[in-house]
Amino acid sequence: MESSVKPRRTRIQREKREIILEAALEVFSMHGFRGSTIDQIAEAAGMSKPNLLYYFRSKEDIHNTLLSRLLETWIAPLREIDAEGDPVTEIRSYIRRKMEMARDFPRESRLFANEILQGAPRILPMLDTDLKNLVDEKAKVIRLWMRQGKLVNADPYHLIFSIWATTQHYADFDVQVRAVLGPDRGGEGRFEDAARFLEQLFIGGLVPRG
Amino acid sequence: MESSVKPRRTRIQREKREIILEAALEVFSMHGFRGSTIDQIAEAAGMSKPNLLYYFRSKEDIHNTLLSRLLETWIAPLREIDAEGDPVTEIRSYIRRKMEMARDFPRESRLFANEILQGAPRILPMLDTDLKNLVDEKAKVIRLWMRQGKLVNADPYHLIFSIWATTQHYADFDVQVRAVLGPDRGGEGRFEDAARFLEQLFIGGLVPRG
DNA sequence: GCAAAATTTGACCGTTTGGACAAACGTTAA
């Protein structure tokens, strides 16, 4: 593993690598790995192709760097779920945080979605270990809450999946969402509307109480 | 539009075109449009590349044919929602049908997801018209149900989105779902578990009644 | 100011890819 040796980088190297990663995120999230070319990334980064390849050994190198940075920040909201907190508040906050990420980091969401769609060839090992362990841990917490009667009995894994799915949908399927909502309802308020709906759904469901 | 002229095809042409489309669905849904090669499709279809190009003018021609066939069958379950039926039963059935599609037609789901992720360059026109009109119509039905007090007041558009998101998640993010569930819980029963959870979620939410 | 190191670029290379084409092969019906 070469990622374990700390590379010494100049100031320019640090800056240019950031510029490249930003450009690559833009391109990869739009066209996928195979659909993106080094030339596109180089142009988006405002430099020539050989120059870009001076900072990253290969196209895959860029992609791997993006992905390995991504996963940790991507699952951070789940990590924040507090076993000591109020269950309903914790779930609600988690949904809010995930929805904010869909709104503020749609490119990251799409990069991740692209990777999973293709069978997660590059990050499956991390899903099997890091992600699974975290979800296992939080599932235990949720199950405890259910046993205490704070939440209805349900499968905590599928609960987590449903929160991922509903929130990330607004980043990954944004084009479809805007097409269906139309110009009026499809404005910037859609994330707020969605968050409100999801809160209502997850807390109380659709059937009136009484 | 040349798709409006009815092409006369021989028996062999009809058969071979089906074989090619089946092979292309397999390849496209796994690697995306840009990530798939005509050679891969040809090999999966058991024929040479020039032979395949005898039946379809281009790679894009195959992809377009797949997509235009797909959208109609993909939204068929939504069309089946019956304004005269019992609201809770209708919603529940819709979730079931969508979940069955995620289980039985994951390749179609991924093909669709890939297209939307890339900005829907080929089917955006259909989303703006056909899909939007259908959703508008069903949203009206749902809103009527809400006004009648059969369902709680909520945004019907985001309700539909959340059903799409949660069900298709099990096809599009299958790799992640299986990684997180692990070998034990990740067996074929996961679709049944998911359907049960979603039914519970959409009907009653997570907070105990009383 | 200057030498060493870091950065940038134009030119180039091998491979992959989508697609064209003509020739060969098979089928059908008079």
Next chain:
DNA sequence: TTAACGTTTGTCCAAACGGTCAAATTTTGC
């Protein structure tokens, strides 16, 4: 039988692509 038509394949091509390299230029440390 044979001519017309449908099908299949080997060969080829131009463009796109990932990546290399040596030379030119700029920056850095003394």
